[in-house]
Amino acid sequence: MEMRMDPPTDYYDEQLKTVDENIVASIATRQHLSHGKPGFPKVAYLERWAQQYEIPVSILHQTFSTLFRWHVVRERVQPDQFERFVPIMAAEPHGNLLALVPYLRQYNNCSVVSVQLESPQLGDGPVHVDLDIAGYECMRHAGGGSRAYWHQEFVVTPVIPDDEATSLAMIVHIESNNRMRGPRVGEPAPKPIPPTTIRFHRSSKRD
Known part of the structure; x- marks a missing residue:
């Protein structure tokens, strides 16, 4: 069963493409360096980064929760033949x-x-x-x-x-x-x- 990849909106600011690609590259680097076991940042780190970059700490928590569950959310291979x-x-x-x-x-x-x-x-x-x-x-x-x-x-x-x-x-x-x-x-x-x-x-x- 394939996961639907419908975006929530048709709008996209192409000026963000380079930034978004850098985010993807950072995720790939993080996964490689962690050998698939990244753990979860300390709450103190999340609070510090939230204040430093003016991002709600709940957004950071959701982001790292998704990365922590990488083995669950990644595309699953189904045995074929x-x-x-x-x-x-x-x-x-x-x-x-x-x-x-x-x-x-x-x-x-x-x-x-x-x-x-x-x-x-x-x-x-x-x-x-x-x-x-x-x-x-x-x-x-x-x-x-x-x-x-x-x-x-x-x-x-x-x-x-x-x-x-x-x-x-x-x-x-x-x-x-x-x-x-x-x-x-x-x-x-x-x-x-x-x-x-x-x-x-x-x-x-x-x-």
């Missing part, structure tokens, strides 16, 4: 949590990486999972699960070459929902998983 499965078979235990990346699916315009989690502490609600792969953009796709199991798919661009799939250095960030079901009779109450980072060190290709 399936080509093949590529086995990865990577597994990393972390306490009583097991993270698995069994395979990726290759499409003509992207790769889809499947991350699977197993643990008695995943809770009732959604599990927030992020994936980082150096040199690639990873966007959450489909996901779901149950009390002890969760899977999350990521659309990865550009397409991961088949011969690099088994040597990817992947980083998975996990945080479980705090809502937990009551324990079964005779069992201690489970505790939700705290924010957890798991690194898959895949230094060599699969034989």
